[in-house]
Amino acid sequence: MPLKPDLPLPEAESRRIGFAIVGIGKLSAEELIPAARTSEHAAITALVTDDEEKGRAFARAFDLTDADVYTYDRFEELGAREDVDAVYIVLPNSLHREFTERAARMGKHVLCEKPLSVNAAEAQAMVDACQAANVLLMTAYRCQYTPHHWAARGAVQGGKIGPVKLLDSIHAQAEDDPEAWRMKLDLAGGGPLPDVGIYSLNTVRFVLGTEPEWVFATLHQPKDDPLFREVEESVSFMLGFPDGVVANCLTSYGAHKTTTLRVLGEEGAVLMDPAFTYQGLKVTITDQGGEFQPKLPNPDQFGAEFDHFALCIRGGKLPWTPGEEGVQDHRIMDAIYESARTGQVVRLQPVPGRDAFRGEKPEVQGQEG
Structure with missing residues (x-):
C-alpha cells in the first residue's frame, strides 16, 4: 500500500x-x-x-x-x-x-x-x-512551536481582534513534596515563577512580539508551611508593554491545576484553555464574524523542538528561541522578584522592534504572525 x-x-x-x-x-x-x-x-x-x-x-x-x-x-x-x-x-x-x-x-x-x-x-x-x-x-x-500558539499569535498580530488592550494568564499547580528539587531555592532559583509562571511570561511576549517596559509584582510565601520554607507559593505580576498594553499573570504552587491565556482587543479576543499542557491545547478566536476554534493538528511539542533545533544545526541558523530569548525572560523575572521585594514598579531596558531575541522561524501549521 x-x-x-x-x-x-x-x-x-x-x-x-x-x-x-x-x-x-x-x-x-x-x-x-x-x-x-x-x-x-x-x-x-x-x-x-x-x-x-x-x-x-x-x-x-x-x-x-x-x-x-x-x-x-x-x-x-x-x-x-x-x-x-x-x-x-x-x-x-x-x-x-x-x-x-x-x-x-x-x-x-x-x-x-x-x-x-x-x-x-x-x-x-x-x-x-x-x-x-x-x-x-x-x-x-x-509553546513557541505549536500550531495553537502560532494561531493565537497570528490572530493577535494579524489584526483579527483589533488593537490589543489587555492580556491575562494563569499557570498554577499544586505541589506537595518539600524535598523535590524545585522546592529548593539553590537548585531552582525560585518557586512557581521560573517553573510554571515562565510559561505565562514567555507566551505573552511571544503572542505580542514586543517586550515589556515595566513590571509590578507581589508574592506570597507562607511563614509556617514546611512546603514553602525556601520558595514562594504564589506570584502575581503585571507587565506593561508599548502602546499601553497591560498583561496580568498569576502563578502558584498551591492552587488547582490551571493553564490559561486570554488576549482582549478592541474588536475581539483570543482564549487558550488549556494553554500550556503537553496535549489537548485549545484556542478560541472571537472576531467580528463570531467565535470559532481553528482545526489544528496536535504534533508532539518536544518532537517539534528537536526537529527545529536539528535543522538549525544542519543549516547553521540561529534557533527561533535561542539562549538570548531565555536571558530576556530572566531579566524580567529578576525584575519581578525585585518589584515584589520593594513594592515598587521596576522599569526595564527598552527593546525596540519585534521578536528582538528570536532567530529563524520554525515551520508550524497555523503560522501567520
Missing part, C-alpha cells in the same frame, strides 16, 4: 542529528526520549545520568547499548562521539550553566530546558560560552 503523498518521511537514524540526553527524570523518560524517536530529524544517541543502572535500563528500552550510557563525571567523553552533535540538558536549573559550558567546550550544541538558568547573569554566561565556542544554544520553549 503506497504512503500518503503528504506523509513526511523520517530520515534514517544514521543521518539524523544525534542528541545526548543529560538527566533522566520524568520529563526525559515520558516525553523527550519518546519524542525524539518519532521526530523527523533527531535521534537519541547517548544518555547521561547519575544512576548507571537506570541509564542502562533506558538504553535497552530505546535501542541503545550500555556503552551509550555516561555518568556526569564522564560527560567529557561525549566529545569523542561523532554521533553526538548536541546535548539536551534536563537537570535542576542551577546545573544548566555548568553543563552548557562543559558541552560548549566539547564543541557540542546545546538545547536546554527552561528556565535557562537561575538568573539573568548566569543565563548570559551560558550565551557567551556558546558564542565563544561557536555552538548553538536553544532554550526549550515548547
Whole structure:
C-alpha cells in the first residue's frame, strides 16, 4: 500500500542529528526520549545520568547499548562521539550553566530546558560560552512551536481582534513534596515563577512580539508551611508593554491545576484553555464574524523542538528561541522578584522592534504572525 503523498518521511537514524540526553527524570523518560524517536530529524544517541543502572535500563528500552550510557563525571567523553552533535540538558536549573559550558567546550550544541538558568547573569554566561565556542544554544520553549500558539499569535498580530488592550494568564499547580528539587531555592532559583509562571511570561511576549517596559509584582510565601520554607507559593505580576498594553499573570504552587491565556482587543479576543499542557491545547478566536476554534493538528511539542533545533544545526541558523530569548525572560523575572521585594514598579531596558531575541522561524501549521 503506497504512503500518503503528504506523509513526511523520517530520515534514517544514521543521518539524523544525534542528541545526548543529560538527566533522566520524568520529563526525559515520558516525553523527550519518546519524542525524539518519532521526530523527523533527531535521534537519541547517548544518555547521561547519575544512576548507571537506570541509564542502562533506558538504553535497552530505546535501542541503545550500555556503552551509550555516561555518568556526569564522564560527560567529557561525549566529545569523542561523532554521533553526538548536541546535548539536551534536563537537570535542576542551577546545573544548566555548568553543563552548557562543559558541552560548549566539547564543541557540542546545546538545547536546554527552561528556565535557562537561575538568573539573568548566569543565563548570559551560558550565551557567551556558546558564542565563544561557536555552538548553538536553544532554550526549550515548547509553546513557541505549536500550531495553537502560532494561531493565537497570528490572530493577535494579524489584526483579527483589533488593537490589543489587555492580556491575562494563569499557570498554577499544586505541589506537595518539600524535598523535590524545585522546592529548593539553590537548585531552582525560585518557586512557581521560573517553573510554571515562565510559561505565562514567555507566551505573552511571544503572542505580542514586543517586550515589556515595566513590571509590578507581589508574592506570597507562607511563614509556617514546611512546603514553602525556601520558595514562594504564589506570584502575581503585571507587565506593561508599548502602546499601553497591560498583561496580568498569576502563578502558584498551591492552587488547582490551571493553564490559561486570554488576549482582549478592541474588536475581539483570543482564549487558550488549556494553554500550556503537553496535549489537548485549545484556542478560541472571537472576531467580528463570531467565535470559532481553528482545526489544528496536535504534533508532539518536544518532537517539534528537536526537529527545529536539528535543522538549525544542519543549516547553521540561529534557533527561533535561542539562549538570548531565555536571558530576556530572566531579566524580567529578576525584575519581578525585585518589584515584589520593594513594592515598587521596576522599569526595564527598552527593546525596540519585534521578536528582538528570536532567530529563524520554525515551520508550524497555523503560522501567520
